[in-house]
Amino acid sequence: MFVNKPEPLIFELSAPDRKGVLLPISDVSEIDTNDLLPEDILRNDLPLPEVSEVDVVRHFVQLSQKNFSIDTGLYPLGSCTMKYNPKINERIARLPGFEAIHPLQPEDTCQGALELMYTLSVILAEIGGMDAVTLQPAAGALGELTGMLMIRAYHERVGDRSRQMVIIPDSAHGTNPATAARCGYQISRVPSNERGTVDTAKLKELIGPHVAAIMLTNPNTLGLFEDEILEISDMIHGCGALMYCDGANMNAILGKARPGDMGFDVMHFNLHKTFSTPHGGGGPGAGPVGVKEFLKPFLPAPVIEETDGYYKLNYDKPQSIGRVHSFYGNFNILVRALAYILSLGPDGLKAVSETAVLNANYVRNRLLNAYDVPYGSQCMHEFVASARRQKAHGVRALDIAKRIIDYGFHPPTIYFPLIVEEALMIEPVETESLETLNAFIDALLQIDKESIGDPDIVKNAPHEASVGRLDEALAARRLDVRWTPPGD
Numbered sequence: 001m002f003v004n005k006p007e008p009l010i011f012e013l014s015a016p017d018r019k020g021v022l023l024p025i026s027d028v029s030e031i032d033t034n035d036l037l038p039e040d041i042l043r044n045d046l047p048l049p050e051v052s053e054v055d056v057v058r059h060f061v062q063l064s065q066k067n068f069s070i071d072t073g074l075y076p077l078g079s080c081t082m083k084y085n086p087k088i089n090e091r092i093a094r095l096p097g098f099e100a101i102h103p104l105q106p107e108d109t110c111q112g113a114l115e116l117m118y119t120l121s122v123i124l125a126e127i128g129g130m131d132a133v134t135l136q137p138a139a140g141a142l143g144e145l146t147g148m149l150m151i152r153a154y155h156e157r158v159g160d161r162s163r164q165m166v167i168i169p170d171s172a173h174g175t176n177p178a179t180a181a182r183c184g185y186q187i188s189r190v191p192s193n194e195r196g197t198v199d200t201a202k203l204k205e206l207i208g209p210h211v212a213a214i215m216l217t218n219p220n221t222l223g224l225f226e227d228e229i230l231e232i233s234d235m236i237h238g239c240g241a242l243m244y245c246d247g248a249n250m251n252a253i254l255g256k257a258r259p260g261d262m263g264f265d266v267m268h269f270n271l272h273k274t275f276s277t278p279h280g281g282g283g284p285g286a287g288p289v290g291v292k293e294f295l296k297p298f299l300p301a302p303v304i305e306e307t308d309g310y311y312k313l314n315y316d317k318p319q320s321i322g323r324v325h326s327f328y329g330n331f332n333i334l335v336r337a338l339a340y341i342l343s344l345g346p347d348g349l350k351a352v353s354e355t356a357v358l359n360a361n362y363v364r365n366r367l368l369n370a371y372d373v374p375y376g377s378q379c380m381h382e383f384v385a386s387a388r389r390q391k392a393h394g395v396r397a398l399d400i401a402k403r404i405i406d407y408g409f410h411p412p413t414i415y416f417p418l419i420v421e422e423a424l425m426i427e428p429v430e431t432e433s434l435e436t437l438n439a440f441i442d443a444l445l446q447i448d449k450e451s452i453g454d455p456d457i458v459k460n461a462p463h464e465a466s467v468g469r470l471d472e473a474l475a476a477r478r479l480d481v482r483w484t485p486p487g488d
């Protein structure tokens, strides 16, 4: 449903013989295209729009303006960490030597690129407290798969095939159980305690020789630090299982704490969340995976190695789980991440996590009079509020998310984690100013007042967006991106 007047689509702008380009006169006129293409795919009638250059430019610029992006405004999507992509990263990624490089170039001709990837993997290993890192996975979810395949390969290598179970907390991101199931494991759900962290008494009941690993997010998806992590690590290792860290929330602990020091054996990083590379539409991104020394043989091949300043790709890795991506991963994303890390330096990275945590606590505490926050007395980089008070007036988390669009902000994540009723998961990130945070808080406080005084305005939102409420399930399952002529 269009709320505002719909702009004409590019086909509707079409006028006979209008042109956007002047094609040069062909100098291969003796070739008859009828000889090149099979007759059954040749058409005389091609309904393409006939438009001028300015029509095309305006059409696409208008389309882009209907979209919300991190360059347009605050994007407080909890768990997804939509942080600003500094433009210096883009400039560096566009340097001709990076942009025009070919993955099949001989090693001698791309030493700089190999050095860049090697350097990034060494820095990530240091940040995560790991011994080696692969840069191949294209996203966090593929990083999880890579890490869990290595855990499976390890158990098989040591001849321990009886381990069929992976333990995952009930607050976990959906990709964790999906990954474990994809690797052929059964999933055992460990509940959270009243503080929102892993219930270690319940965990004790679940462990045993049948457990292959635990997949844990720290800080977890409630924005809370798992403060019993060392006890958990002892329990898990004590039964011969391994510790997998979903490192999606590294933004909160960058330069402060390292999963490797907490007992984790494997972890993935989400470069888009922690190291400011573009995050959109599921990729192309990067989800590097770090491992402890004993898991190195299982890393995806090829592995970049350095001897006396010369970098080479080693494919001779007989125990490797194999490739998880073509070539070496999404190289240009890796360039951006290294640019970000080097431009900030160690102190800058610490300031990132400090500011992310400060901002989240500021927003959380200012909202407490209007919104419930069921878990924790303070938070790390994000927090999960509940719209259960507003629900008493018929206003749900979904309505609040839609209404915030009218105030010029992207909605927070809603209905996740599943253990919070009417969840509103808010992650303001470190790059937002006090003024922006205040404007966002004021909008949420105003929406709370509207929920009491004029709930319909919230329930029918958005009122200012180019499209109103969509059937999101239908839109995802039966995507229709074709233009249909009016009246058809």
Ligand SMILES: Cc1ncc(COP(=O)(O)O)c(C=O)c1O
Pocket (backbone or CB within 6 Å): 079, 080, 139, 140, 141, 142, 173, 175, 217, 221, 246, 248, 249, 270, 285, 287
């Ligand atoms: C906690 C957590 N784990 C895993 C993932 C999956 O990461 P990606 O989106 O890079 O596949 C996400 C993504 O939002 C996440 O928040």
